[in-house]
Amino acid sequence: DGGITQSPKYLFRKEGQNVTLSCEQNLNHDAMYWYRQDPGQGLRLIYYSQIVNDFQKGDIAEGYSVSREKKESFPLTVTSAQKNPTAFYLCASSRNRGNTEAFFGQGTRLTVV
Amino acid sequence: RKEVEQDPGPFNVPEGATVAFNCTYSNSASQSFFWYRQDCRKEPKLLMSVYSSGNEDGRFTAQLNRASQYISLLIRDSKLSDSATYLCVVNAPPSNTGKLIFGQGTTLQVKP
Numbered sequence: 001d002g003g004i005t006q007s008p009k010y011l012f013r014k015e016g017q018n019v020t021l022s023c024e025q026n027l028n029h030d031a032m033y034w035y036r037q038d039p040g041q042g043l044r045l046i047y048y049s050q051i052v053n054d055f056q057k058g059d060i061a062e063g064y065s066v067s068r069e070k071k072e073s074f075p076l077t078v079t080s081a082q083k084n085p086t087a088f089y090l091c092a093s094s095r096n097r098g099n100t101e102a103f104f105g106q107g108t109r110l111t112v113v
Numbered sequence: 114r115k116e117v118e119q120d121p122g123p124f125n126v127p128e129g130a131t132v133a134f135n136c137t138y139s140n141s142a143s144q145s146f147f148w149y150r151q152d153c154r155k156e157p158k159l160l161m162s163v164y165s166s167g168n169e170d171g172r173f174t175a176q177l178n179r180a181s182q183y184i185s186l187l188i189r190d191s192k193l194s195d196s197a198t199y200l201c202v203v204n205a206p207p208s209n210t211g212k213l214i215f216g217q218g219t220t221l222q223v224k225p
Contacts, residue, residue, distance in 0.1 A: 031211040040121075042200070042217040043157070050211055058212075090156055094211060101147055102202075102213055104156035 002027045006091050006105035012113050013078070013085065021076045021108045023091035032074035033092040033102060036060060043090065049074055050096075078110065086112050114139050117203050117216040125222045130191045134219045136201030137183045145204040146177055148186050150197045151218065157200055160186075191223045 004025040013019045025032065031050050035043040045058030049068040063082025068074055074093075078085045088109050092102040119136045126132050138146075146163035161168065163175040163184050174187040184201055201216035 033213070035215075042117075043215040045212065045214075048212060088154075094213075096211070100145075100211075101159050101162060103159065107156050 004091060004093055004103060004105035006089075006108050008108060009106065011108055011110045013110060015112055016080045018077055018079050019110065021078070021089055021091075021110070023074045023076065023105055025072050025093045025105075027093055027095075027103065028071070029093035029103075030071070030096045031094045031102075032068065033094075034058075034064070034066065034074070034076045035090045035092065037088045037090060046076065085110055115216075116140065116205070116214045117201055119201050119216040119219045121217055121219060123220040123222050125224060126191055127224050128191055128193060130223075131187065131189045132191055132221060133188075134186045134199055134201075134221075135183055136185070136216055138201075138203045138214075139182070140203075140206055141179075141182060142206035143203045144206070146184050147202040147213075148175055148184075149200040149202055149215075151200055152197050157215075160199070188221075191221075193223050193225065196221055196223045
């Protein structure tokens with residue numbers, strides 16, 4: 001089945017640690033995105049990538065980093081510089097950089113302990 | 114002003130009711146519009162795209178008013194399973210960035 005896979009589903013991080021969230025898609029989509037969702041709030045864009053080896057900052061990129069070495073993969077690293085990382089992280093992809101709908105993975109819930 | 118604004122609700126309606134949600138967007142150059150559905154603690158899923166001429170999918174009807182910069186979603190004959198949060202989504206110009214902006218969402222609770 002084609003789709004977007006995020007792992008892990010739940011992640012616990014100690015303060016000061018970097019963690020990497022995985023996102024893989026087999027839809028052959030060009031564009032990929034990372035969003036963050038906090039309780040009772042909408043989705044906020046962290047980073048997005050339109051093609052391999054290229055990505056742009058979203059609205060809340062500080063404390064995060066990404067890479068796009070392969071078309072199907074767009075991992076997100078939450079660094080120790082992110083002051084409030086506890087949130088629900090959603091990865092999405094869309095067919096191309098144009099006006100097409102996005103499809104989401106099941107999300108990763110990150111909790112700082 | 115938020116780029117995409119929705120009334121967070123909640124909207125509490127009985128089964129069988131008709132309910133409508135509105136969403137306003139700030140950038141008149143936006144070209145693509147969508148409604149997503151998000152269940153509690155789950156990922157958003159595409160409900161329908163919104164076309165200039167309006168479109169219908171079963172009990173769901175979406176409308177776009179470019180002059181007033183708002184999008185609507187109408188749900189007829191509400192079912193218990195329609196209970197969810199409905200997200201309005203608009204692309205951020207220029208269109209070739211692929212960047213999407215999400216509203217906060219409107220929560221719908223359908224009661225027996």
